[in-house]
Amino acid sequence: MISLAGRDILHSWGKFIFTGIGLGLLIGVTLIMAGVYRGMVDDGRVLLDNSGADLWVVQKDTLGPYAESSSLPDDWWRSFASLPGVMGASNVTYLTMQVKKGERDVRAMVVGIAQDGPTAAGWPPQLVAGRHITRSHYEAVADVASGFVLGDELKIRRNFYKVVGLTRRMVSSGGDPMIFIPLKDAQEAQFLKDNDAILMQRRRTEENPIFNRPNVPGLLEAVIESQIVNHSVNAVLVRIKPGYSAEEIATSVRRWNRLTVYTRQQMEQILIGKLIATSARQIAMFLVILAVVSAAIVAFIIYTLTMDKIREIAVLKLIGTRNWTISWMILQQALVLGCLGFVVGKITATFAAPYFPKYVLLMPFDSVIGFFAVVVICILSSIVAIRMALKVDPAEAIGG
Amino acid sequence: MAKQGIIIEGLSKQYGYGDTAFLALKNVNMHVAPGEVVGLIGPSGSGKSTLLKCLGAVIDPTAGRMTLGDEVIFDGAWHVKDLRALRRDKIGFVFQAPYLIPFLDVLDNVALLPMLAGVDNTTARKQALELLTALDVQHRASAMPSQLSGGEQQRVAIARGLVNRPPVILADEPTAPLDSVRALAVIRMLNDMAKRFETAVIVVTHDEKIIPTFKRIYHIRDGETHEEVGEGRALG
Numbered sequence: 136m137i138s139l140a141g142r143d144i145l146h147s148w149g150k151f152i153f154t155g156i157g158l159g160l161l162i163g164v165t166l167i168m169a170g171v172y173r174g175m176v177d178d179g180r181v182l183l184d185n186s187g188a189d190l191w192v193v194q195k196d197t198l199g200p201y202a203e204s205s206s207l208p209d210d211w212w213r214s215f216a217s218l219p220g221v222m223g224a225s226n227v228t229y230l231t232m233q234v235k236k237g238e239r240d241v242r243a244m245v246v247g248i249a250q251d252g253p254t255a256a257g258w259p260p261q262l263v264a265g266r267h268i269t270r271s272h273y274e275a276v277a278d279v280a281s282g283f284v285l286g287d288e289l290k291i292r293r294n295f296y297k298v299v300g301l302t303r304r305m306v307s308s309g310g311d312p313m314i315f316i317p318l319k320d321a322q323e324a325q326f327l328k329d330n331d332a333i334l335m336q337r338r339r340t341e342e343n344p345i346f347n348r349p350n351v352p353g354l355l356e357a358v359i360e361s362q363i364v365n366h367s368v369n370a371v372l373v374r375i376k377p378g379y380s381a382e383e384i385a386t387s388v389r390r391w392n393r394l395t396v397y398t399r400q401q402m403e404q405i406l407i408g409k410l411i412a413t414s415a416r417q418i419a420m421f422l423v424i425l426a427v428v429s430a431a432i433v434a435f436i437i438y439t440l441t442m443d444k445i446r447e448i449a450v451l452k453l454i455g456t457r458n459w460t461i462s463w464m465i466l467q468q469a470l471v472l473g474c475l476g477f478v479v480g481k482i483t484a485t486f487a488a489p490y491f492p493k494y495v496l497l498m499p500f501d502s503v504i505g506f507f508a509v510v511v512i513c514i515l516s517s518i519v520a521i522r523m524a525l526k527v528d529p530a531e532a533i534g535g
Numbered sequence: 536m537a538k539q540g541i542i543i544e545g546l547s548k549q550y551g552y553g554d555t556a557f558l559a560l561k562n563v564n565m566h567v568a569p570g571e572v573v574g575l576i577g578p579s580g581s582g583k584s585t586l587l588k589c590l591g592a593v594i595d596p597t598a599g600r601m602t603l604g605d606e607v608i609f610d611g612a613w614h615v616k617d618l619r620a621l622r623r624d625k626i627g628f629v630f631q632a633p634y635l636i637p638f639l640d641v642l643d644n645v646a647l648l649p650m651l652a653g654v655d656n657t658t659a660r661k662q663a664l665e666l667l668t669a670l671d672v673q674h675r676a677s678a679m680p681s682q683l684s685g686g687e688q689q690r691v692a693i694a695r696g697l698v699n700r701p702p703v704i705l706a707d708e709p710t711a712p713l714d715s716v717r718a719l720a721v722i723r724m725l726n727d728m729a730k731r732f733e734t735a736v737i738v739v740t741h742d743e744k745i746i747p748t749f750k751r752i753y754h755i756r757d758g759e760t761h762e763e764v765g766e767g768r769a770l771g
């Protein structure tokens with residue numbers, strides 16, 4: 136027996152190729168969408184991995200520092216660092232903002248890291264070029280995704296920073312490249328008011344008789360100083376010595392009461408379960424729509440191809456072709472279309488992924504799922520055409 | 536048991552029931568010997584297609600008896616379970632339009648029938664080529680149907696009708712789209728093939744060009760047939 140489906144496809148290959156490419160682009164978009172989701176999850180995990188922390192200490196009842204804003208006094212870390220089993224505790228600040236270089240500006244997450252040296256939590260674990268920050272002011276380590284190169288002068292708020300080192304895959308959970316600067320600078324960048332605001336506040340303070348008491352010398356100056364200098368950080372990253380349980384140490388830190396502590400698992404749940412949950416649902420919606428559209432395309436094409444063959448199908452039935460042979464012919468065509476679409480889609484996705492601004496992680500598992508989804512969609516969408524073909528009356532071939 | 540061609544006895548066919556019932560065939564009697572080509576002639580709506588559909592086992596007769604080759608296929612009810620296999624093995628169909636499968640080349644259009652009957656591809660193609668040669672279209676074996684002329688297509692269709700060596704050929708207006716030279720050529724071929732393969736052939740037609748060629752003709756009117764001796768003009 137010859138393959139009727141194969142012959143038909145060879146005969147009308149143009150239709151199949153064009154539909155296959157169209158379907159393939161749709162499948163490609165679908166795979167990319169799945170990759171965008173995987174990329175977000177991966178960005179989240181990499182963010183947590185690269186922070187080097189085992190525990191995150193944040194402001195009480197907040198989901199900080201990544202999902203919500205959080206603020207802690209910057210002198211608490213000492214108390215955590217002295218707990219048994221704790222290897223180190225470091226202050227850290229995170230602030231997403233526009234970082235300028237000349238005319239250009241880049242959205243980046245500015246990370247303020249304490250001057251504890253490259254082995255401390257919060258510091259970038261690896262550099263691809265240059266060196267770590269060594270001075271306590273105006274040096275920066277930038278992720279290559281920001282487009283900055285060694286020696287660039289960045290402007291963050293009012294100050295200029297020199298790029299001394301580069302990292303790779305250091306991004307926020309939103310996919311923005313990270314730029315590391317010394318903690319003091321970062322605190323200033325985060326909490327610094329502009330000059331006018333400082334002047335206005337100073338004037339208000341001077342006019343306030345509670346602070347401006349001529350018989351208490353130095354009070355006004357102290358108050359003003361405390362208003363300008365900020366002693367807050369967003370979180371304290373705690374590193375635990377090998378052999379100690381993160382959960383146990385978290386419990387003892389929680390005794391402070393005025394803070395919240397998250398372990399690695401909890402942090403991952405916050406990032407994936409809360410921070411990117413809405414995006415994930417958005418992507419899921421798109422996946423559903425794309426699946427429906429793909430199914431509609433396959434169904435429509437297979438339906439029209441079958442419609443065009445009604446006469447031939449009647450003849451095939453009249454000369455003794457089994458229903459099964461005819462159904463199989465239609466199903467095979469749907470499957471060929473699906474496989475063609477999948478191959479085109481997979482190639483498109485693979486080549487297009489690097490051009491997307493955010494990290495797109497194409498997982499082989501998703502491709503396998505995608506392939507089976509395509510097969511199922513093709514089977515389902517050929518049902519309409521098969522039902523129609525089965526209804527064709529062989530008497531139609533004889534005519535009236 | 537000797538081959539008997541086609542024997543139709545007391546065949547009737549009623550479309551619909553009750554008020555809408557319509558008797559399209561009324562006690563039709565016909566016989567066509569193996570090797571014989573008879574004409575079935577009648578005005579539009581007289582029941583020609585209904586008769587072919589009954590014989591072709593695509594609609595159910597209401598009453599009567601039909602014998603094809605050496606087998607009673609219908610006697611008040613179908614005597615064969617698998618009507619598809621019956622059509623495939625016992626009946627060759629030739630239509631007004633050739634209805635070739637557009638995506639198969641000429642050879643495979645013909646070879647498809649033995650293939651459907653379970654014959655392997657090589658043997659099926661050999662059989663097909665034999666028939667194409669007999670009908671003098673073997674040189675177009677690898678062409679697609681759309682590349683053939685009308686006459687060539689009809690010859691391929693006849694080859695397809697004959698390839699399984701059925702005891703019966705049912706031809707519905709096989710010459711309608713052809714000019715008289717080609718129409719007569721088709722009838723000559725049907726006659727040659729009928730003799731060669733001992734096939735009983737019924738040709739439904741109202742084509743004046745070919746009516747004189749039949750030795751026997753059945754006239755059908757309002758579902759009733761009567762037999763008539765034809766001119767049986769020699770086919771040059």
Ligand SMILES: Nc1ncnc2c1ncn2[C@@H]1O[C@H](COP(=O)(O)OP(=O)(O)O)[C@@H](O)[C@H]1O
Pocket residue numbers: 534535550551557559577578579580581582583584585586
């Ligand atoms: N499926 C059907 N249902 C009801 N009446 C039919 C059907 N098919 C044919 N007829 C009627 O049966 C008669 C014979 O039709 P047909 O066999 O097609 O005639 P012919 O082929 O000689 O033109 C016509 O009157 C036609 O209207």
Ligand SMILES: [Mg+2]
Pocket residue numbers: 534535583584
């Ligand atoms: Mg008719």
